[in-house]
Amino acid sequence: MDKEEQILQIIRFNPYITQQELADQIGLSRPAVANYIKRLIEAGRIKGRAYVLNDEQTIACVGGANVDRKAHALQAVRLQSSNPVKTEESLGGVARNVAENLARLNLRPGLTTVVGQDKEGEWLRDASFKLGLDTQMMMTLSQERTGTYSAFLDPSGELVVSMADMAIYDALTKQLIQQKWSHIKQANAIFLDTNIATDALQEVIEQSAKQQLTVFVDPVSSIKAEKLPKDLTGVHTILPNQEEAETLSGITINHEQDYALACQKLLDQGVQQVVLTLGAKGIYYYSQDESGFIEALPVDVKDVTGAGDAFTSGVIYGATQQMSLSESCRFGLGCATVTLESEQSCAEDLSVETVYNKLKELN
Ligand SMILES: Nc1ncnc2c1ncn2[C@@H]1O[C@H](COP(=O)(O)OP(=O)(O)OP(=O)(O)O)[C@@H](O)[C@H]1O
Numbered sequence: 001m002d003k004e005e006q007i008l009q010i011i012r013f014n015p016y017i018t019q020q021e022l023a024d025q026i027g028l029s030r031p032a033v034a035n036y037i038k039r040l041i042e043a044g045r046i047k048g049r050a051y052v053l054n055d056e057q058t059i060a061c062v063g064g065a066n067v068d069r070k071a072h073a074l075q076a077v078r079l080q081s082s083n084p085v086k087t088e089e090s091l092g093g094v095a096r097n098v099a100e101n102l103a104r105l106n107l108r109p110g111l112t113t114v115v116g117q118d119k120e121g122e123w124l125r126d127a128s129f130k131l132g133l134d135t136q137m138m139m140t141l142s143q144e145r146t147g148t149y150s151a152f153l154d155p156s157g158e159l160v161v162s163m164a165d166m167a168i169y170d171a172l173t174k175q176l177i178q179q180k181w182s183h184i185k186q187a188n189a190i191f192l193d194t195n196i197a198t199d200a201l202q203e204v205i206e207q208s209a210k211q212q213l214t215v216f217v218d219p220v221s222s223i224k225a226e227k228l229p230k231d232l233t234g235v236h237t238i239l240p241n242q243e244e245a246e247t248l249s250g251i252t253i254n255h256e257q258d259y260a261l262a263c264q265k266l267l268d269q270g271v272q273q274v275v276l277t278l279g280a281k282g283i284y285y286y287s288q289d290e291s292g293f294i295e296a297l298p299v300d301v302k303d304v305t306g307a308g309d310a311f312t313s314g315v316i317y318g319a320t321q322q323m324s325l326s327e328s329c330r331f332g333l334g335c336a337t338v339t340l341e342s343e344q345s346c347a348e349d350l351s352v353e354t355v356y357n358k359l360k361e362l363n
């Protein structure tokens, strides 16, 4: 990204930044920054310093940004054999997917993550910038490789197996979070995935609780869910699938009545709201005030990757619009449906309008 674009991106998220602060962040002298700004004003790209109303919802997304490599089987899958496939690459990572979806839903997301100094990292940086994400908290680590997620999908778009090569996230530690916290905490809400180091997860949750920030958590996988602290005070909403809910609550879910038991266990650990994602069955939501099932919407699935992230994005969007938990979940199901119909991990046509149209069409 060239210096002018970097300056514009920083100003977009902090219109009061001084020239000296800009110079420090980009590694230029103050007079050099002044020159760039003069040129940007002359080009009409900066109109002047203005008072900015605080009515835009900023969401700090903290967690993974991967390159997803997906192989779609063209025939019934045969294990321990060579399968004909169509392969495809797209941008992924739970926190990044949520940030992209939220940008498409007209919120102002930022992305706190780490990428390697490689072509994948460069792709992630450029694309995040083009999507309008606040990328100031994206850190490039020269010793690490960018995270990758490789998935093998059957002809109906369902996952057969996936591989997560994501050692890089062990380097997103408590210390890095502390360095960036003064920026992260300015957001209206935080979305956190469990890709990052155990001590970093605890730090975000503890600091958010102290500052009464609204935190949404996606446990990502049952293995990574184990990194979450036992005390979840400060977590506003957690969105596990059934296996992750079992890991977190210690309750085996055999019957529908067990959903409420597992969710109540999470409330006892300090969470305010739980939404269980149940694949093709739909979702179960639970809080002190409301609970219930909502069935999944009928859909012609192209690729399941990212459906859960789209659902989460819809729930976060609903919360920013003061919807109730059940209304937010309905909106989330609309987002998941639009995404299931796309081969990308995030649907390019996701918008508030397409989601409402989809919900109208299916009602
Ligand atoms: N095969 C399907 N048919 C219909 N709806 C589906 C299907 N798979 C997922 N969904 C919808 O998407 C929502 C989220 O998907 P899922 O339950 O797979 O989330 P997840 O396990 O968190 O996903 P992810 O793989 O993104 O981590 C579901 O609650 C459901 O509404």
Ligand SMILES: O=c1[nH]cc([C@@H]2O[C@H](CO)[C@@H](O)[C@H]2O)c(=O)[nH]1
Residues within 6 Å of the ligand: 064, 065, 066, 067, 068, 091, 092, 093, 094, 095, 097, 148, 149, 164, 166, 195, 220, 221, 224, 305, 306, 307, 308, 309, 345
């Ligand atoms: O351990 C992980 N597995 C998968 C993902 C990401 O999940 C997305 C789908 O929900 C996909 O984009 C993948 O990169 C991740 O961030 N961490």
